[in-house]
Amino acid sequence: MTDYIVRATAANNQIRAFAATTRELAEYARMIHNTSPIATAALGRLLTAGSMMGSMMKGEKDILTLQIQCSGPIKGLTVTADANANVKGYVVNPEVMLPPSESGKLDVGKALDLGILNVIKDMGLKEPYVGQTHLVSGEIAEDLTYYYATSEQVPSSVALGVLMNRDNTVKQAGGFIIQLMPFAEEEVITRLEEKISKITSITALLDKDMTPEMILEEILGDFGLEIMETIPTKFQCNCSxxxxxxxxxxxxxxxxxxxxxxxxxxxxxxxxxxxxxxxxxxxxxxxxxxxxxxx
Structure with a gap:
């Protein structure tokens, strides 16, 4: 199955949501950049975020860039995406290797360590919009959640995951971005926070072969979920x-x-x-x- 993003609303438009499956583009990035498992996980997460955030852009020629500059051994990552969810990216040090975290997972947070996340939106205006925040964990999803809260004042929950096979190819990749609209009622906010807190991890959902639709149904099924559109996403470079x-x-x-x-x-x-x-x-x-x- 090819990669795609689902855009949805829930709770009478008080919630907007995006969920993506990105195994193929994460695996393609791994192959062309020959990334280590930890670099694959970091880049796969940022590419997944880029694809969903790119699809939120309004103008056909709008370009989104996610750039992480960091002190960890991965040294930095850059991803760009367009409004059609075509995405591309690279890591500065694709060969980074680290022992697993205490929970036995790939320690992306340690690979990035301290640093800055830049979100650059080029919408054809004189100057691009640039939002900048410090990395709060280096796990990327939490850093983007923090970015949305501080730079765009949009309460959001971002989850990104890359699951590896034993032969270091990508088994599953995907994620979601769920956002509350400014007019969201207190009761909806409380219920959504409760629901999200019960999710163990996005990789656990991906490991069950859950599609983006199933993931959103799991989280927002009780909120009157409405799937608005399905958007194909792929790794595509426009160099020539x-x-x-x-x-x-x-x-x-x-x-x-x-x-x-x-x-x-x-x-x-x-x-x-x-x-x-x-x-x-x-x-x-x-x-x-x-x-x-x-x-």
């Missing part, structure tokens, strides 16, 4: 040789001339999808003709 060429053009004649003087072709690597682009000397000479004179 033409885009990389434009980037080389922009670095200026001096640097391009130095590359030509070296007498060797250059290779440029895309961070997001690990695609390699090679430029031979004749191509570099052609780029030089089009580059800006003062570089």
């Amino acid at each position: 040789k033409e885009r990389v060429e434009k980037a080389i053009v922009s670095i200026g004649r001096k640097d391009i001339q130095e590359m030509i003087d070296d007498g060797k072709p250059i290779e440029v690597n895309c961070h997001f999808c690990n695609q390699h682009y090679s430029f031979e000397l004749p191509e570099l000479k052609d780029i030089l003709k089009r580059s800006r004179p003062n570089g």
